Amino acid sequence: MQFFIDTANLGDIREAHALGILDGVTTNPSLMAKEGIAGKDRVLAHYKAIADIVQGPVSAEVIATDLAGMLAEAEELIEVDPNIVVKVPMIKDGVKAIKALSDRGIKTNCTLVFSAGQAILAAKAGATYVSPFVGRLDDVSTDGLALIEDIVTIYTNYGYDTQVLAASIRHPMHIIECARMGADVITSPLGPILALLNHPLTDKGLAQFLADHKRVS
Numbered sequence: 001m002q003f004f005i006d007t008a009n010l011g012d013i014r015e016a017h018a019l020g021i022l023d024g025v026t027t028n029p030s031l032m033a034k035e036g037i038a039g040k041d042r043v044l045a046h047y048k049a050i051a052d053i054v055q056g057p058v059s060a061e062v063i064a065t066d067l068a069g070m071l072a073e074a075e076e077l078i079e080v081d082p083n084i085v086v087k088v089p090m091i092k093d094g095v096k097a098i099k100a101l102s103d104r105g106i107k108t109n110c111t112l113v114f115s116a117g118q119a120i121l122a123a124k125a126g127a128t129y130v131s132p133f134v135g136r137l138d139d140v141s142t143d144g145l146a147l148i149e150d151i152v153t154i155y156t157n158y159g160y161d162t163q164v165l166a167a168s169i170r171h172p173m174h175i176i177e178c179a180r181m182g183a184d185v186i187t188s189p190l191g192p193i194l195a196l197l198n199h200p201l202t203d204k205g206l207a208q209f210l211a212d213h214k215r216v217s
Contacts, residue, residue, distance in 0.1 A: 004187035051081035061087035102126030135168035
């Protein structure tokens with residue numbers, strides 16, 4: 001399973017990269033705004049800065065919601081760096097855009113997916129990735145992990161090439177369960193990824209090793 005980091009914060013991206021486990025990055029307009037990145041030129045420059053850190057897929061989201069607008073933005077995004085993946089919302093014109101882009105060999109990430117039916121449409125249109133939002137479903141008392149399992153099963157049944165990119169990860173058990181269910185990718189803030197390092201028995205064991213070493217040295 002690949003690990004993407006879901007952020008526009010260059011410091012967090014560098015830290016995940018330094019850990020040696022980073023395969024890619026996902027971003028969205030909200031994450032850009034959180035970092036104070038506004039204006040087309042600044043946003044495009046920030047995507048380039050991200051792509052310079054991680055030599056893997058960088059999902060860059062379109063803002064337009066009409067077909068012509070999405071395709072025009074996609075042209076600008078793919079000029080930023082060869083690793084840019086055009087991130088497109090799961091709406092009717094979004095599906096059309098995914099089809100048009102995938103027919104040209106341009107990688108896409110279908111975002112804001114909340115149902116298996118939406119995931120089927122994304123795969124049929126040729127999306128490179130589909131991004132079901134686990135945590136946001138949990139927020140409305142729906143089992144987000146069950147959706148991951150459903151999509152993985154459906155894609156396996158029909159041999160779809162679209163990769164399941166589990167998004168809206170809130171804690172380390174989301175990551176572990178997505179791996180158990182066969183998700184191809186998770187994208188997460190840095191916190192849940194770093195939380196995978198933690199176990200009280202590791203801390204206890206290390207403390208004991210160091211105490212024993214100190215006693216005999």
